[in-house]
Amino acid sequence: MSYLSASNMTGGYGRGADILHDCTIEAAEGEIAVIVGPNGAGKSTAMKAVFGMLNLRQGSVTLDGEDITHLTPQDRVAKGMAFVPQTSNVFPSMSVEENLEMGAFLRRDNITGTMEQIYDLFPILKEKRRQNAGELSGGQRQQVAVGRALMTQPKLLMLDEPTAGVSPIVMDELFDRIIEVARTGISILMVEQNARQALNIADKGYVLVQGRNRFTDTGEALMNDPEVRKSFLGG
Numbered sequence: 001m002s003y004l005s006a007s008n009m010t011g012g013y014g015r016g017a018d019i020l021h022d023c024t025i026e027a028a029e030g031e032i033a034v035i036v037g038p039n040g041a042g043k044s045t046a047m048k049a050v051f052g053m054l055n056l057r058q059g060s061v062t063l064d065g066e067d068i069t070h071l072t073p074q075d076r077v078a079k080g081m082a083f084v085p086q087t088s089n090v091f092p093s094m095s096v097e098e099n100l101e102m103g104a105f106l107r108r109d110n111i112t113g114t115m116e117q118i119y120d121l122f123p124i125l126k127e128k129r130r131q132n133a134g135e136l137s138g139g140q141r142q143q144v145a146v147g148r149a150l151m152t153q154p155k156l157l158m159l160d161e162p163t164a165g166v167s168p169i170v171m172d173e174l175f176d177r178i179i180e181v182a183r184t185g186i187s188i189l190m191v192e193q194n195a196r197q198a199l200n201i202a203d204k205g206y207v208l209v210q211g212r213n214r215f216t217d218t219g220e221a222l223m224n225d226p227e228v229r230k231s232f233l234g235g
């Protein structure tokens with residue numbers, strides 16, 4: 001039984017043409033699910049659909065067995081979803097700590113314990129907590145974005161290209177932290193351009209092409225599939 005089950009999603013932006021066609025994405029508890037595919041395939045659109053930012057013409061989204069298809073993004077956050085979008089995912093003129101506090105805007109309880117957990121996960125953020133997020137390196141800003149999402153204590157963490165523009169070393173480091181988060185029981189749904197490396201840590205992978213599921217399997221099986229390798233992993 002999947003914690004997240006986004007089934008047969010069909011829809012697009014406003015009154016425009018459908019971008020997603022019968023697209024299905026699932027993630028079990030504590031599992032890392034990765035979406036890969038060419039530019040413009042609809043990966044970000046699928047993430048937005050799961051988060052309630054798209055009007056679906058068909059399909060449904062359930063979280064922990066509950067149908068949330070018609071909930072707003074804010075209500076989905078209250079249900080345990082957190083979404084780190086591909087761009088503009090930090091407040092650059094606010095400090096690291098203020099960014100983390102912003103992440104907790106829906107919470108009414110004490111947030112200091114969660115903040116300590118995030119500083120344990122990303123020690124550099126503790127060091128830089130008084131600096132503006134805009135002054136940090138790309139990799140550190142992504143840590144702020146992930147940390148801010150974790151401040152809501154999500155059960156499902158959604159990341160759209162968290163390693164975009166960072167060096168291979170920083171990418172490996174971030175993937176290690178994401179594995180650590182998944183081991184605490186949080187489900188991860190992640191879009192990645194670094195397809196090979198991402199599938200390497202994925203329990204489950206989806207190859208999307210033109211808004212449709214093209215291949216779905218374990219990360220390992222996809223990496224070993226000759227057709228997937230040739231067409232989507234550069235051989």
Ligand SMILES: Nc1ncnc2c1ncn2[C@@H]1O[C@H](COP(=O)(O)OP(=O)(O)O)[C@@H](O)[C@H]1O
Nearest residue numbers: 013016019037038039040041042043044045046
């Ligand atoms: N806000 C938007 N309004 C209209 N069309 C969009 C919008 N965002 C993306 N699209 C279109 O949706 C398709 C899929 O885009 P996207 O989901 O961003 O792809 P990917 O993330 O896989 O690169 C593209 O044809 C793109 O032009």
Ligand SMILES: [Mg+2]
Nearest residue numbers: 043044045086
């Ligand atoms: Mg995208």
